Amino acid sequence: MGDDASMRRFIGRDLVLGECPARACVELRGDPDDASFVRAVRTVTDLPLPLDPGRSAAGLLASILWLGPDRWLVCSDTQAGSDLAASLRAALAAIACAVVDVGAARIVYAVGGSNARAVLAKGCSLDLHERKFPLGHCAQTLLAKAPVLVHLSGAEPTFEIHVARSLRDYAWAWLRAAASEYAAEADDA
Amino acid sequence: MLRIACPWCGARDETEFGYGGEAHVALPADAAQLSDAAWAEYLFMRSNPKGRHRERWVHTHGCRRWFNVVRDTTTERIFAVYLAGSPPAQLPDEPA
Numbered sequence: 001m002g003d004d005a006s007m008r009r010f011i012g013r014d015l016v017l018g019e020c021p022a023r024a025c026v027e028l029r030g031d032p033d034d035a036s037f038v039r040a041v042r043t044v045t046d047l048p049l050p051l052d053p054g055r056s057a058a059g060l061l062a063s064i065l066w067l068g069p070d071r072w073l074v075c076s077d078t079q080a081g082s083d084l085a086a087s088l089r090a091a092l093a094a095i096a097c098a099v100v101d102v103g104a105a106r107i108v109y110a111v112g113g114s115n116a117r118a119v120l121a122k123g124c125s126l127d128l129h130e131r132k133f134p135l136g137h138c139a140q141t142l143l144a145k146a147p148v149l150v151h152l153s154g155a156e157p158t159f160e161i162h163v164a165r166s167l168r169d170y171a172w173a174w175l176r177a178a179a180s181e182y183a184a185e186a187d188d189a
Numbered sequence: 190m191l192r193i194a195c196p197w198c199g200a201r202d203e204t205e206f207g208y209g210g211e212a213h214v215a216l217p218a219d220a221a222q223l224s225d226a227a228w229a230e231y232l233f234m235r236s237n238p239k240g241r242h243r244e245r246w247v248h249t250h251g252c253r254r255w256f257n258v259v260r261d262t263t264t265e266r267i268f269a270v271y272l273a274g275s276p277p278a279q280l281p282d283e284p285a
Contacts, residue, residue, distance in 0.1 A: 053197045053252070068252035069197055125202045139198065140251045142205060147250045 008109075008172055012182035015115040017175050020108040020160065024081035026074045026088060027067070030097035040091040044084075045074060056138050056151060065138045065151055073102075073149070073162075107168050109175060112158040115182050120159060122178045126150065130157070144174040193258065194270050198251045209245030211235045212257045213277050239263055243277050 010017040030037040038049045047057040047064050049072065056065045062076040062084070076084050081103035088099045111119060117128050123144035127133065138151040148171070149162035163171045191203035217223060217231055236242075242262050247255045259268040259278050269278040 053199070068254060071252070141201065142250050145204075 010176060010179055011184065012113075012179055013115065013184045015113040015119065015179055015182045016110070017119075017179055018110050018112075019172070020110055021077070023103060023108055024076040024079050024084045025101075025103040025106060025162070026081060026085045027100045027102045028064075028072045028074055028088065028097065029070055030092070030095065031070060034095065037092065037095050037097060040095060041072075041074075041088070044087050044091045054137050054139050056136050058136065058153070063153075065149065067140060067149070105165055106162050107165050109161045109163065109171060110153075110158055111161060111175065112154065112156050114157075115179075116157055116159055119175070119178045119182070120150070120161075123174060124148075124150070128152070128159070143171070144178075146171055146174075191260075191265060191267065193246060193267065195248045195251055195254070196256050196270055196272055197254060198248060201248070201251060205248060205250040207247045207249045209247055209255065212243045212245045212273075241268065241280070241283075245273070 007021070008017070008019040028041065030041075032038065032049060032051050041047075041049050041064070045059065045062040045064060047059045047062060050057050050064055050066045052066070054066055056063060061078060062074055065073040065075065067073055074084060074088065081101040085099050085101040092099060120128055120143065124141060126139055126141050128150070133139070133152055135152055135155050138149060140147065140149050142148065143150070143161060143163075146163055146167045151160045151162070152158070153160045161171065192200050193203060193206055194200045214231070214235070217227070223231070240261055240263060241259055243257060243259050245255055246258050247253065255273045257271050257273055257275070257278065259280065260266070261268065268280055271278045
């Protein structure tokens with residue numbers, strides 16, 4: 001958790017790659033047509049459940065990313081995953097749903113700067129242009145054959161790439177190679 | 190490579206999807222009473238058309254949802270995409 005010395009970082013021309021500190025991620029399944037489910041999630045996260053495909057909601061306490069018509073990822077940088085899962089479970093105790101702490105299974109890379117889209121385009125078939133993929137959108141897709149969750153979290157732009165922890169080295173090696181043409185100075189080779 | 194329009198996520202590359210064979214193959218209501226031949230018919234026999242085929246796909250690397258597609262097996266053209274559990278999609282140029 002938060003071991004900054006081992007964090008990966010690369011700074012290039014109009015491009016920053018980096019590994020985000022460990023983040024609480026809880027996968028949530030439930031019926032979006034059940035008003036009590038939506039309400040209970042709101043009491044814990046203070047966020048409306050995003051119901052449209054590829055949308056997300058972000059607040060001070062947490063963010064919620066749409067994964068499927070009945071599946072969401074609740075992320076938080078301020079709470080531990082076990083605490084977040086416990087508070088969701090408590091609020092959803094009487095409602096048919098599933099709450100699973102999946103934070104340990106994944107890591108998050110940030111790809112930021114005006115060259116970020118060009119780097120991701122080398123391995124991702126999604127159109128990430130701001131017209132098609134505006135701020136706050138998220139999508140599960142393949143990046144260099146690796147299953148990822150892409151989330152445009154900042155307007156700079158900053159893309160957050162959630163990837164399985166087992167693919168941490170692979171994804172970083174690919175990102176570094178894709179970014180090499182933008183190299184200016186590197187503090188991690 | 191096919192481009193398949195997931196009903197939730199929109200058009201994506203075929204590599205994100207898994208194929209599930211012919212759609213609308215229903216489990217017989219009296220499955221326990223079936224003869225071996227009838228059971229084999231249900232398990233193994235498919236229409237295998239040359240032309241339009243109603244088939245199942247799953248968006249494995251996206252929303253993980255199953256849905257149905259009408260695809261022409263000779264031209265690979267996709268005519269329609271519709272939700273799993275709904276009746277076979279009827280195309281405008283097909284007899285009802």
